[in-house]
Amino acid sequence: MAHASSIGRCIDLFTDFGFKRIFDTERNKDLLTDFLNNLLANELPSVKALNYRDKEKSGKHYSSDCPKSD
Template identity: 50%
Template sequence: MTYLKDRYVNFFTDYGFKRLFGEEHNKDLLRDFLNELLKDEQGAIVDLTFF
């Protein structure tokens, strides 16, 4: 019998942060996060490039 076990990632850890924001398909999340974080110091971030 197979069952699914819930798994959670703590986004306050290095692994969790990189897992959430460090992948190309989550680029919109990272851009929105940075724009909210840096809105007073910098203009809006329009695009990001991953290396």
């Protein structure tokens, strides 16, 4: 039986943390490009370039069919 110290660390890509940990870095830009191109192969033209922003945008987002609240 393997000891915990000999088992590698795993990242769950189905979590927000895991997805961002892998794909949200300039170093892994090629991984995200390949992922998007495979995911959207029959839907859109291929992704040629990606631009990363420093921070996520957070806050209230409204659509036209949702009433705004103050």
